[in-house]
Amino acid sequence: MIAWPREKDALYWLCSTTILCLLLAFLFRLPDALLPGELPYYHLRIAEAYFTGWEDPLYHVPLPLTPFHVLLAAFVAVFGRAAGFILPFLLMVGSSMLFYFILKERGVPYRVRFLTVLLLATSPISVFAGVSLSEASFSVFVLCLGFYLYLQSLFPWSSFFFLLALLQNVFNLAVVFLLLGYEMWLEGVSKQHTWFFMLVILALVIHPFRLDPLPETDVYKVITDLGAPLGIGIFTGLLLLFGLHRLWKDKYAHLAMYMLGILGLVSWFLLGNSIAVYLNFYFSYLAAWGLLSLFESIWESALLKQFTIIVLICGLLFSFLSYVNRIGNAFPDAPMQEAALWFTQEARDGLVLTAPSRAFWIEYFGSRRTFSSPLNPRGEDINRIFYSRHLGRTLDVLETNNIRYIWIDRAMQHAIWSKEDEGLLFLFRDKEKFRKVYDAKGIRIWKVM
Numbered sequence: 001m002i003a004w005p006r007e008k009d010a011l012y013w014l015c016s017t018t019i020l021c022l023l024l025a026f027l028f029r030l031p032d033a034l035l036p037g038e039l040p041y042y043h044l045r046i047a048e049a050y051f052t053g054w055e056d057p058l059y060h061v062p063l064p065l066t067p068f069h070v071l072l073a074a075f076v077a078v079f080g081r082a083a084g085f086i087l088p089f090l091l092m093v094g095s096s097m098l099f100y101f102i103l104k105e106r107g108v109p110y111r112v113r114f115l116t117v118l119l120l121a122t123s124p125i126s127v128f129a130g131v132s133l134s135e136a137s138f139s140v141f142v143l144c145l146g147f148y149l150y151l152q153s154l155f156p157w158s159s160f161f162f163l164l165a166l167l168q169n170v171f172n173l174a175v176v177f178l179l180l181g182y183e184m185w186l187e188g189v190s191k192q193h194t195w196f197f198m199l200v201i202l203a204l205v206i207h208p209f210r211l212d213p214l215p216e217t218d219v220y221k222v223i224t225d226l227g228a229p230l231g232i233g234i235f236t237g238l239l240l241l242f243g244l245h246r247l248w249k250d251k252y253a254h255l256a257m258y259m260l261g262i263l264g265l266v267s268w269f270l271l272g273n274s275i276a277v278y279l280n281f282y283f284s285y286l287a288a289w290g291l292l293s294l295f296e297s298i299w300e301s302a303l304l305k306q307f308t309i310i311v312l313i314c315g316l317l318f319s320f321l322s323y324v325n326r327i328g329n330a331f332p333d334a335p336m337q338e339a340a341l342w343f344t345q346e347a348r349d350g351l352v353l354t355a356p357s358r359a360f361w362i363e364y365f366g367s368r369r370t371f372s373s374p375l376n377p378r379g380e381d382i383n384r385i386f387y388s389r390h391l392g393r394t395l396d397v398l399e400t401n402n403i404r405y406i407w408i409d410r411a412m413q414h415a416i417w418s419k420e421d422e423g424l425l426f427l428f429r430d431k432e433k434f435r436k437v438y439d440a441k442g443i444r445i446w447k448v449m
Contacts, residue, residue: 007110011100014114018096018121021320022089022130028328029131034337035084036330038357038374039212040133041364044084047072058369067164068138084133091141092130096120098144099281105151115288122316124224124233124323125280131327135212136277139168139175144281147179169211171271175278178260214273222268222276224323230273232283233319235312240283242290261286332361335441336409340365342438342445343405350404350448353385355412362407371403386416387423394427398448406434410442 005013029036049056049063050073056063063069075083096117103113120126129137146161165172214230222231232240247254264282268275294312299305332340336358343352343366351371352362359373372378381397388394397403406424417425428434428446438445 004111004114010110010114011097014100014117014121015093015097017118018093018126021121021127022092025127025131025324025327026085026089028324032332032334032337034332034334035132036327037132038360039214040084041332041360042373042375043069043072043133043135044076044081045360045364047076047083051077058363058367066135067142067168068135071138072133085131088130088133088137091137092126095137095141095144095281096126098141098148102144102148102151103285105148111292112285112288115291116285119236119239119287119291119316120281120284122320123236123280123284124319125230125276125283127320127323127327128230129277129280134214134274134277135168136214136274139165139172140277140281142168143172143175143179150179171211171267171275174263174267178263211271211274214276224326225319230276233316233323235315235319236283236287238312238315239287239290242293243286243288244290246289246293247286257286331357331411335443336361337365339407339409339438339440339443339445340368342366343368346405346437350402352405352407353382353398353403354407355416356382358407358409358412368405371401385424389423389426391427391430391433394424395433395448404448405437406446406448408444408446 035041045058046056046063047069050069054063054065055061072083072087075087079086099120100113100117103116108116128134129140142161142165146158146165149158149161152158162176166176221228223234223237224231225234247257261282264275264279268279291312294305294309297305340362343362346368351369352359352366353371354362356372356374356377356379359370362368362370363373372382381401385394385397388397408425413425417423419425421429428436433449434446435449436444437447
């Protein structure tokens with residue numbers, strides 16, 4: 001038998017577990033004390049730019065004004081660059097606790113609530129959301145807060161947070177429609193719903209569609225244990241199947257949940273990994289039902305049942321720890337920061353050519369514009385330069401696009417070129433046209449003469 005914590009103590013255990021899991025992920029980043037991934041540095045640069053005006057100092061275009069960036073700017077004003085660690089941590093912990101209370105308000109059994117938040121704390125997606133700045137994490141938090149206040153009949157406050165979510169991006173419109181549609185299906189239409197739909201129309205007029213361009217995935221690569229950049233673990237996937245089997249015993253009583261899952265998966269594959277941060281809560285809820293069904297099921301062999309549960313729990317921990325380790329080894333690292341800082345010593349003329357994934361680090365640490373970025377990959381133009389061995393043509397492209405520096409690090413080189421003298425690497429032999437100005441710890445920078 002499993003000794004479940006008393007319900008009045010559950011929040012303490014769940015909050016402590018969530019905090020400890022995220023702190024473990026932070027510990028793996030301590031050697032360099034740098035946020036993992038690319039997008040956090042874009043968001044930090046935008047938030048810090050609010051203090052100098054309403055124009056992007058690098059690209060001389062209006063800064064994106066969103067509730068997330070305003071909140072991040074406030075955190076930067078108080079905590080400095082540590083805001084990049086503190087804000088996602090608080091958003092993830094807050095979202096998990098709010099989800100627990102939402103499930104409680106909807107009458108979900110205590111054990112399912114407890115297992116849901118426990119699985120949420122150890123989910124690879126939660127690890128990512130808790131240590132990396134993303135708009136999706138902010139959206140999930142304000143949606144959870146708005147919906148919880150709605151269930152508490154605190155209409156003015158719930159409207160405020162729903163409006164923040166809608167102003168952040170229009171994908172949240174679909175989430176709000178689903179939430180309110182589910183409530184109308186359960187409780188019937190009320191005056192409050194009319195006001196909410198007026199807020200929806202207002203948000204549509206004010207704000208365009210936008211999502212964080214998190215690393216994309218494909219339909220066959222959503223398992224982190226198999227190399228997905230953001231997804232679920234193998235054993236979580238097994239628990240999802242158990243959970244669906246448990247709910248299917250009631251046949252069509254949970255039809256809304258099945259439809260929600262289908263819509264969520266379609267959105268994930270169409271819109272990218274930003275949607276995984278939203279789906280994480282749905283996955284954890286279903287997996288909790290699956291795990292509970294294993295605990296409560298009666299097997300002919302009690303030993304086999306215990307062995308199966310132990311294997312599943314160890315598998316969940318393995319998925320969590322392997323993803324934490326991956327986060328710990330993720331770029332950028334200290335050598336990349338040092339190389340990017342080198343640009344601050346150089347004259348600020350011309351652009352830097354590199355892989356799009358390196359752009360935000362160079363822009364943030366080096367205050368230097370790049371030729372491409374995750375927001376504007378320019379894949380065809382980059383490939384034309386990287387794989388060309390025609391010196392004259394390549395120099396014309398570089399001159400036309402005002403490219404003055406070329407950054408190549410070891411990992412980037414192995415990913416793009418298979419030989420030491422392939423494409424642009426061959427052209428670097430011309431010392432009159434290309435001069436190596438930085439070479440340290442696997443990172444090289446050439447200046448176009």
